[in-house]
Amino acid sequence: MNSHLEKVWRAIRPERLRKTFLELLDIYSPSGKEEDIQLYLEEYLSRAGFAVERLAVEEDRYNLRATMGKAEPQLYLVGHVDTVPAWDLEALGPQEENGVIRGLGSADMKGGCAAMVEAWLALSEALNQSELPPVGLLLVVGEEEDGDGSAAFLESCRPPWVVIGEPTGLAACFAHYGYLEAGFVTRGHRIHSSLPELGHNAVESMLRVLLHLGNDSLFNRETSEIVYSIREMSSSRAGFVVPDRCEAWIDLHLPPNKDPADLQEAIRRIVAGADRFIPGLDLQVTFDFASSGYNLETDNRLNQILREIYPQMGLELRLDAFRSHSDGNLFFAAGAKPLILGPGSLETAHTPNEQVILDELSAAARIYAALCLGTRGGG
Template identity: 30%
Template structure:
């Protein structure tokens, strides 16, 4: 293993990788608007020697290897959240500024730095000359921010690419992640009966019904399951809307949106049953639904998915995880911590639905994601690229 690592580590084209990461940050890529950054990534992959495919949904998939054998897939999403208030930024969010070894800008941490590291880690593997008996895929995917797992479902189920292992490059601060809580979005539509506000007793105020539900949701939260690894389930009302014929009429409809985070032992069925019990106990007439995300990709491809994302946990003795631990220890000279993500990732599909062994390893600190201080250390991008190269060599090299 040591000889493979020395070759791979010496092959990183660090200056070109940093400039590529900078160009990625300089290229806005909101969900369904990733076309420009996708073209940039595809061109860079081709220049570096990847075999490149852009699928109907717009995911960019690069391959290195013989076209047979085991498949290791590195996953990173191209889309980012919006910049928000531009005046809140100290630097141009799309300027790609580098200062004191830190790259700043929207998507630097989440997760364009990791994409650059994956792509150049693959290039280092290619340049090393290590003979491979399996394929490395780097998948730069669309629309992860609004609907995690959607793109990977398309790659696996529609594209026919089912990897044997998946590494997610979401920010872990160069540590390891082996799971996350799931989540489900629930829409509660509360039905009332309108009346003139001067005689509210003639109607049924849907907002009052919503208020009882909100209090009950708050009281439910402490009772939710707790897992020693994933942590506690959570529930929160995140949006409320009501309708009435005028401001002096009793509202006949009120909708609530609930974000429910699921720990081990919690499923869609369980989460919905909890809300139904609240409605029954409070005497509130309502319907509940799991919303469907619908989108048209920058390619024109139309996709949809219910907003239910199962939790997932990869076993501590999974070979991909134990191998990654050894690679990090030898390459970066420390023993990595093994933890979990607080946020959601494409692992909800790869591990949670498809059952593919999945781990997380990426540069960047989670605390900078989605903030006006979005940033990543260049040294961490380089360290991640070395690990990506060495891990792929170890998993895919002939005789390993």
């Protein structure tokens, strides 16, 4: 093992990491309300001796950045501090049992943030100033909404590599799915609900549109590569009447080699013929957000490092494509190379059972430290 890496790994303190993780989980930080957690992280890193820079996103919202080494950072550890809204504010705090910690944002992605901070501390404690690698730590806001934190950072800085700690179960994702958000609105004719035959029910129209779309082979879950999920559906609420408007949103994740524009056209083509089966259909389709996937392949320095260190840690290196949307899409579009790798799994993210295994958290810190050291050319 490289002597520098050995020193840094010895400096990683699992109990300190656990404490940091629990404190992050104790701070409620849904998208748009991240200031409390950023204040905590800013004080924590400043107290440890780091110069922490605030990067404004909008009023009262900012990213945090720290750097080390003498040269411009060749790699940034990137974590988002925001979460989806809480399921139950009364049961918000973390719960620990048998080496597993549960809590809102534990996997997505306060576990990754805590492991990155611990790797950062270990690097600074174990190495002399001249030995520090040229790397950055970036803690961003807004990932769960529109990625405005990362977008603001990319306006002035585009590093060669970033490592984003989204939950992958420590699989290395050099490839990333694309994402498309599709909106559907059906309109009908409002009438008293005791006389539905005199109106036109927008909800019934929407249900038939969604069934028509889902019956197409493009969305066959057994054979298609497209990941298709109806995220929400709502109708006009006006008392005891036939609804005259219904809105639905669909999340679509597509493999790295698929163009979201082609999928848009396919959806438009499918629903264009729906009026043959749905009398009186009044349908509007919009695509408010689209992001292409990517595939970096694996012939690169970061994958070489992972192939060397995983056996040393007693882990099997798994390569995968990240199936969800993340800030990785933004970084790639801006010219950076994003590796998605972090503790926890997508299976529990955004659910009441969200969790991270503590041993996986410590392993993530060691992996992040090794990747940072790799920017020194293996020294």
